[in-house]
Amino acid sequence: RLVQVRWSRYNPSFLEPEVNKELYQKPREELTEEEREQMELKAVRPIKAAPPTLSSSVFSDPMISKFTNMMMKDGNKVLARSLMTQTLEAIKRKQVEKYHKAPENEKEAIECNPYVIFHQALKNCQPIIGLSNITKGGKTYQVPVPLKDNRKRFLAMKWLITECRENKHRRTLMPEKLSQELLLAFNNEGPIIKKKHVLHKMAEANRAYAHFRWW
Amino acid sequence: DHGFGLPTSARGCLSSVSSQDVPTPEKPRAVFHTSESDPAKHTEHHEGRHYSIPLQEVKAVFPHGLPYRFQQQIQTFNEACVMVRRPALELLTYLGSSNLAHPAVRYVIYGERGTGKTMTLCHVIHYCSRQGWLVLHIPDAHLWVKNCRELLQSSYNKDRLDQPLQASAWLKNFKTSNEHFLREIKTQKKYTWGKQESTEEGRPLGEVVEQGLARVRSASDAVGVVLKELKQQSHRGSFRLLVAVDGVNALWGRTTLRKEDKSPVSPEELTLVYNLRKMMRNDWSGGAVVTTLSQTGSLFKPSSAYLPQELLGKEGFDALDPFVPILVPNYSPREFESCYGYYLERRWLQHEKARTEDGKAELQFLSGSNPRQLDRLAGPL
Numbered sequence: 001r002l003v004q005v006r007w008s009r010y011n012p013s014f015l016e017p018e019v020n021k022e023l024y025q026k027p028r029e030e031l032t033e034e035e036r037e038q039m040e041l042k043a044v045r046p047i048k049a050a051p052p053t054l055s056s057s058v059f060s061d062p063m064i065s066k067f068t069n070m071m072m073k074d075g076n077k078v079l080a081r082s083l084m085t086q087t088l089e090a091i092k093r094k095q096v097e098k099y100h101k102a103p104e105n106e107k108e109a110i111e112c113n114p115y116v117i118f119h120q121a122l123k124n125c126q127p128i129i130g131l132s133n134i135t136k137g138g139k140t141y142q143v144p145v146p147l148k149d150n151r152k153r154f155l156a157m158k159w160l161i162t163e164c165r166e167n168k169h170r171r172t173l174m175p176e177k178l179s180q181e182l183l184l185a186f187n188n189e190g191p192i193i194k195k196k197h198v199l200h201k202m203a204e205a206n207r208a209y210a211h212f213r214w215w
Numbered sequence: 216d217h218g219f220g221l222p223t224s225a226r227g228c229l230s231s232v233s234s235q236d237v238p239t240p241e242k243p244r245a246v247f248h249t250s251e252s253d254p255a256k257h258t259e260h261h262e263g264r265h266y267s268i269p270l271q272e273v274k275a276v277f278p279h280g281l282p283y284r285f286q287q288q289i290q291t292f293n294e295a296c297v298m299v300r301r302p303a304l305e306l307l308t309y310l311g312s313s314n315l316a317h318p319a320v321r322y323v324i325y326g327e328r329g330t331g332k333t334m335t336l337c338h339v340i341h342y343c344s345r346q347g348w349l350v351l352h353i354p355d356a357h358l359w360v361k362n363c364r365e366l367l368q369s370s371y372n373k374d375r376l377d378q379p380l381q382a383s384a385w386l387k388n389f390k391t392s393n394e395h396f397l398r399e400i401k402t403q404k405k406y407t408w409g410k411q412e413s414t415e416e417g418r419p420l421g422e423v424v425e426q427g428l429a430r431v432r433s434a435s436d437a438v439g440v441v442l443k444e445l446k447q448q449s450h451r452g453s454f455r456l457l458v459a460v461d462g463v464n465a466l467w468g469r470t471t472l473r474k475e476d477k478s479p480v481s482p483e484e485l486t487l488v489y490n491l492r493k494m495m496r497n498d499w500s501g502g503a504v505v506t507t508l509s510q511t512g513s514l515f516k517p518s519s520a521y522l523p524q525e526l527l528g529k530e531g532f533d534a535l536d537p538f539v540p541i542l543v544p545n546y547s548p549r550e551f552e553s554c555y556g557y558y559l560e561r562r563w564l565q566h567e568k569a570r571t572e573d574g575k576a577e578l579q580f581l582s583g584s585n586p587r588q589l590d591r592l593a594g595p596l
Contacts, residue, residue, distance in 0.1 A: 058568040058577060059596060088595035093291050096562055100293045113565040114595065 014048045015041060019056040052077075061115065063122070063153075070157050071174075086175035088114040091182060111186070121185035125156035125192050129203045134212045143212045144203035159192050160185070167191065247556040249299070254307060254342035257299050263553045265296040268341060276344045278388040280354040280461065282333050284590060292561050298553065300331065302543045303338040309539070310339070310503055315455060318497045321504040321535055323463070326543035327521045329587025332507045333461055335543055339505055340459050348455040348502070349396045351445065351494075353385070356465035357512030359487050363472055366480075370409075371436055375486045376474070382434035382487060386427045389441075396454060397421035403447065406440055408433045420444060439490040446494060449501035456502030458494050462513070463506035466492055467531030469515050495535065506535075546584040554586070558593055566596040 018024075023035070053065055064084065072080035091114040099110045111117055130147040133140050147155070160181060168177045184190030249264045251257060257266070273281075273295045281289075289295045306322060313320060324332045344350050359381050369375040390397065400420045407413040408430060414422055420441060427437025449456040460466075466488050472480040482488040495504060508526045510516055520526055523540060546554060555575060558564045568574045578596075582588035 058571070058573050059566055085595040092563075092565060092595070093287070097291045097293070099562060100291070112562055113567075115566060 010048055011046075013045050015045050017047055017050040017054065018042075019050070019054055021056065063119065064115075066153075067118075067157050071161055083174050083178075087178045087182070088118070090175050090179035091117055094179065094183065117182060117186045121182045122153065122156050122160075124185050124188055125159060125196055126152040127155060127196050127199050128152075129200065130155070131199065131203055131206065132213075134209075136212055141209045141212060142202065142206050143209045144206055145213055156192075159195055163192055163195075247553045247560070248296075253345055254338060255311070255345060257304060257307065259301075259304060261299045262301055262304065263298065263547075263549045265298050265553065265557055268295045268297065270295065272341075276341055276350075276392060277337065278391045279385075280333075280340070280352050280459075281337060285334070292563075296557065297334060297338055297341075298331075298550065298557075299338070300335065300543070300550065302541050303335045306335070306339050306505065306541060307342055310343070313503060315452070315501050318500050319456075319458075319502050319504050321495070321497060321506065321538040322541055323506050323508060323523055323535065323538045324541045324543055325508045325521060325523055325526075327545070327585075328510060328518070329585050330543045330545055331586050332509065332543050334586075335541075336459055336461060336505060336507050340457070343455075343457045344392075346455075348457045349393055349445065350457050350459060351389070351442075352392070352459045353491065354388075354461055355509075355512060356460055356462045356488075356491070357509070357514070359485065360465045360468070360470040360472065360482060361512075361514060366472060366474070367432065369435065369486050370433070371439075371486075374484060375489065376472075376480060376484055377432070377435040377486050379431040379434050382438050383428055383431050386424050386434060386437060386441075390421075390424050390428075394421075397424060400444065400448060400454070402440075402444055408436070435486040439486060442490050442494050446499045449499055452501060454501075458502065458504045458506075460491070460495075460504075460506045462509040463495070463535075464508050464513055464516075464526040464528075464531060466495070467528055467534065468513060471514055492534065546586060546589070548584075551579055551584050551589075554589060564593055564596055569593075569596050 028036075053069075068077070068080045068084045071083060092112060095110060095112040095114075095117070099107060099112055102110060127147065129144050130151070131142045132145045134143045135141075160178075164174060164177045164181055181190055181192065185192055247263075247265055249257075249261050249266045251261060252266050252268060254266075268276075270289070270293075273289065285295075302324065306324075309320070309322070324335055326332050340350050340352055359378065363378050363381065365379055367377040367379060369377045397420045401417050402414060402420060402423065403416060405413060405416050406423070408426055412426065412430065414426060423437050423440050423444075427434040427441075445456055448454075466482055468482065470480050470482055470485070472485075474480055483492075495506075497504070508521070508523060510518060510520055510526060513526065516526060523535075523538075524532055527535065555564075555578070559570065564570070566574070569578070578589065578592060582592050
């Protein structure tokens, strides 16, 4: 696990907190050499304070926490988290209602798990290739460039949130609009998928400048 | 797995088999259901199980009064399933064996927030409407003492204030739930509603309700007339009256309403509250009064208050004294299992970890076996 140490005020002897329950439930013989050393160190060294985002719950999901943090405004995590839970519940309610009203043969095709829908929708929204501004000879060109995984995830979540904040009716609430957009993205429809396709087309159009990239 | 693909009729006959003998281990989902949809036949054997009410009956018996989240659940699952719990069974035995010649017994359902008091009340109302009682259900008395846009001075008594909107909304819902009673019961006095309109003696009560709905200004007086007539005629024995009030502590608390000169309104000055207080007295016979205390909508009461003494205040306690208190606790381990199994079976708990033992233990710990917290936690999962 990567830990940022440049601005950390902790003494280097402090260890990270370990949240995984299974690790502590394993008997001593099953642990590997490194794990045994780690356990011995924990008896002697002090441990850093756990950050509020670290959770030992079986239901916690890192992608959902990242999305909640991006939705947060002015540090109001309580509001952002409640909006997220309401969105997941809204998605589930719509799908379960459709499930119970559907005839027998179509029941298997309806996906009710809001987490599966969320992950699949984000995957569908991620662009494969991006554009970056490169200045050469006084002019800036939009050059097609491969994107890293983190950048793709960030772009997908950013597009989703800006879309839901701007293009909605004054009276519709965020969970309602978000659940609508997520369901559309799950089925590969909707404005965010269109935005992704537009970006891909621009990159395809600017193929000629692809050799400007030096990394 | 649990065999989700079985059609409803098969599930119905499976659950009827399992409710009579020992539940078979290879079909655990049917344990949480009973096919017994008549509350009169519910016994301790059915404790912890869910019984379903047909949707037509739900619309007829509960035009108002079900909690909002339960209404959403009915729409999502396409069925209305209520859990049979011990306080409700206790109340049903008392009501079944009550002597209707004696003055009306008052029952007060109390408990902490979110433990299921309103659902117990709805179970009792369903039982009474199946038995043929006339159900006078006020869904939430707190709605009558706060957020009122229009307050008219009452024409009957200069000191009192009318609430036309709330009264007409209640009359509309009362009409849908008790249509056949309104045709049979006749008024015993002549009532004048203004210069030209009046209701003669011997006309069916339905006309009074129509009058209240047509002339919204006199809707609160129409409600008062309905309550008075029902109270006077219940001792004859032609019908049995159940007065069900949710949030009865609103009748004796304070209001947030103000008169035009900005002076605060006390509850006695509202016609609806005044007439309802008269119903709460036990000077009539031929029925019962079942009420619920509620802190959630109450005004000027701390959120940790749940006992009758704290929520009703001295005035309310003396007015309702003597009453039968019924405590509604959080879920017992068996009821928690039943609720968890019901959510799993209805495809409400979708997270893969929610099906494991760890997930179940986590849900039980986080919710503290409180029904409302469990419902809120199970929402996004």
